[in-house]
Amino acid sequence: MKLFITKGSPYARIVRVVVLEKGLADRVEVISAKTRTTDSPYYNINPSGRVPYLVCDDGLGLEDSALICSYLDNLDGKPMFALPAGAQGFEARRLEALVRSMLDGMAVLGREKWRPVNEQSPKIVLHETDRAKRLLALWERGIEDPVFRGPLNMVQIVMGCTLGFADLIPEFEWRAGHPKLDAWFEGISAKGSFVETAPPVHA
Numbered sequence: 001m002k003l004f005i006t007k008g009s010p011y012a013r014i015v016r017v018v019v020l021e022k023g024l025a026d027r028v029e030v031i032s033a034k035t036r037t038t039d040s041p042y043y044n045i046n047p048s049g050r051v052p053y054l055v056c057d058d059g060l061g062l063e064d065s066a067l068i069c070s071y072l073d074n075l076d077g078k079p080m081f082a083l084p085a086g087a088q089g090f091e092a093r094r095l096e097a098l099v100r101s102m103l104d105g106m107a108v109l110g111r112e113k114w115r116p117v118n119e120q121s122p123k124i125v126l127h128e129t130d131r132a133k134r135l136l137a138l139w140e141r142g143i144e145d146p147v148f149r150g151p152l153n154m155v156q157i158v159m160g161c162t163l164g165f166a167d168l169i170p171e172f173e174w175r176a177g178h179p180k181l182d183a184w185f186e187g188i189s190a191k192g193s194f195v196e197t198a199p200p201v202h203a
């Protein structure tokens with residue numbers, strides 16, 4: 001299988017963590033794609049131009065981190081991250097959606113802040129900074145939920161990749177005001193699959 005990524009993409013990192021946790025590193029070739037570039041050859045592989053993108057052994061292409069993680073997790077018929085039926089599974093999906101909501105906003109904020117200052121939209125920066133602040137405040141309390149304590153699961157992986165991404169956003173300091181989130185993040189960051197997929201420091 002071929003997994004197309006960019007090193008800085010938090011969504012691609014979610015999948016890369018799952019690849020490592022599932023012991024699939026020798027079956028998945030990780031390839032850096034050139035995204036956000038006019039006429040990138042990558043668009044012939046994935047016309048949407050987004051990463052992560054998995055090309056399965058039979059040639060089928062999968063886009064979207066949640067879908068790819070579910071596919072990889074189920075390949076061996078012994079899913080590590082399957083959700084229980086009923087209320088418990090629904091709760092995990094609810095929490096993952098809420099963490100992804102924070103990630104989606106931070107992805108927009110990061111994209112904006114990496115532009116030259118004269119190209120940034122102050123309106124978008126303010127809107128996304130405010131959203132991030134509200135959600136970080138929510139998770140400073142929410143991180144005590146048992147879902148963040150037990151064996152590794154998708155909610156934890158998405159939260160770890162989200163906070164790892166937050167660290168890269170210029171002038172966005174989240175740690176000082178969120179000591180519980182910071183402590184939790186330090187813990188998950190020490191896991192081998194997180195160390196191995198740590199994003200490069202953005203210029």
Ligand SMILES: N[C@@H](CCC(=O)N[C@@H](CS)C(=O)NCC(=O)O)C(=O)O
Binds near residue numbers: 008048063
């Ligand atoms: N919902 C998607 C989001 C993927 C996404 O937004 N990827 C960004 C990188 S972080 C991308 O490929 N951007 C390139 C582009 O927009 O052309 C997922 O979970 O995989």
